Amino acid sequence: MxxxxxxxxxxxxxxxxxxxxxxxxxxxxxxxxxxxxxxxxxxxxxxxxxxxxxxxxxxxxxxxxxxxxxxxxxxxxxxHQTLNVVATTVQITALTKQVAGDKIQLTGIIPPGADAHEFEPTSGDLQAIERADLILRHGIGLDDWIDDTLKAGDHAEIVTVTEGVALRTAEEDGKTVDDPHVWHDPANDKIMVDNVAAALDKLDSTNKSTYDANAFAYKAQLDDTREQVQAIINTIPPANRKLVTNHDALSYFANAFGLQVVGAVIPSVSTEAEPSAQDTAALLDVIRREQVKAIFAESSINPKLATTLANDAGVRIIDDLYGDSLGEPGSGADTVDGMLLANARKIADALK
Ligand SMILES: [Zn+2]
Known part of the structure; x- marks a missing residue:
């Protein structure tokens, strides 16, 4: 090729x-x-x-x-040429698989388990990007490295898959920042599916009917997932529906399903920030005052600080929630819908 x-x-x-x-x-x-x-x-x-x-x-x-x-x-x-598509994040890769099936050559850049916030592409990634006809990117500060990569003079079509998603903002150090973790709300995933399908339709109209049918079917599955997740969350006593996460990654999920994020070990929408001693002391107070049942660390981030805090607070630590990543292939959480259900079960088990 x-x-x-x-x-x-x-x-x-x-x-x-x-x-x-x-x-x-x-x-x-x-x-x-x-x-x-x-x-x-x-x-x-x-x-x-x-x-x-x-x-x-x-x-x-x-x-x-x-x-x-x-x-x-x-x-x-x-x-007649198979479309060569690169997806930056593991979530976009998974959504694109649902829409495209085997009709395209798909390369996902950020692998399962990697920290998207601190990711740097390898030389192999750069080669894949150079070969691409279409690059599906996340935007919202999560894959800015692609901009530097493209300065090499690439001519691929670039589509920001989160276009049209209503972004949540957070206040950090006196600044308002956009929260990139939009995939934790199935409504946002449906918008992303539509954007992927539109991009594929445009560049490969021969397979348009397949892409559109797959997108329609997966959006229906996401609707079904939303109902299942809500049913799982509803099993948690209302007073216990409080989340403390490792970094501020689950707020879209919390807003979609009626949970409250009362704090994060790293008080930021990025893992690149570091909490101060005052931040950690204040969070310990919140956990005790709000009688939070557990701290949820994430599969892609070192849980050391969250574990220490959980021990100090005397609460459970769950260290394998999918915040920024999906599960490994075959884990059942290697799809966006599977990830949402896996997280819902882990949260419900810990907060009951
Ligand atoms: Zn994150």
Whole structure:
């Protein structure tokens, strides 16, 4: 696949520069020297005469394909290639699997169990991003590293999957910050599913009916999940529906299902912050005053501080809640709906 991409890119450049593709303007049936320069740049070799000859040959093929009267040849040739999609977060990767099934080549960058807030891409990740036709990103400060990555001159379509989600804000050190943990509310997941489907539909219209049907089915499943999670949370005595988490990751979940977040060990929507001694002492007071039953640490974050605090307060510690991550493949929490149900059960078990 990788070896074919420079050529595919060159052909795309031909269509682009000659403005011959149906969605790029009226046919222009002449070949300019610019086409050859475009090909040589794409292939990253000097524009030697022999290459020019090859370029003219492919230009002929390209124009023949592009300039058919109804434009169907260009559409058909593009859509026969499997779409190469990169998803930044583990949640977007999981949602995209639901929508796309086996119709795309999908690479998830942040793996299960990793801390998304402090993630840095590997060289392998950068290669996957370079090959991508479509990049599905989270935004809201959770995958800003993608911006630096893209400065290398990538031309993939980039879609922010959380577009349209109503963001919760938090006050931190006198500043108002957006909370990125939107996936803990199934209503937000449905918006993300729609955004993924729309992005795939746009770039791969051949499989549009599949993407749309899968998105519809998964949104129905998320509705079902919402009801199941609510039923589980409703088994907790109302006075006990209080959460203390490791960092402020569960507020969308709490707001969606009628829980109250009374504090976080790291009082921030990011794990990069560090609590002061005063923060920890104040939280200990809150836990005692509110008679909180447990502290919920997360699968992707070191629970040491939360464990110490739980011991000091004499409450339970649950150290494997899915805050920023999903479960490993096969765990049952490797999907967004499975993660929501797993968290609901752990919370209900600890707070009853
Ligand atoms: Zn987080």
């Amino acid at each position: 990788r070896d074919r991409r420079p050529l595919a890119g060159a052909l795309r450049a031909l269509c682009h520069v000659s403005q011959c593709c149906p969605d790029r303007g009226a046919p222009v049936k002449k070949i300019s020297a610019l086409l050859i320069l475009s090909i040589s740049a794409r292939l990253r070799v000097p524009a030697l005469p022999i290459l020019a000859l090859i370029g003219f040959t492919f230009a002929g093929v390209g124009l023949a394909a592009c300039s058919s009267d109804d434009g169907t040849s260009a559409n058909t040739s593009a859509q």
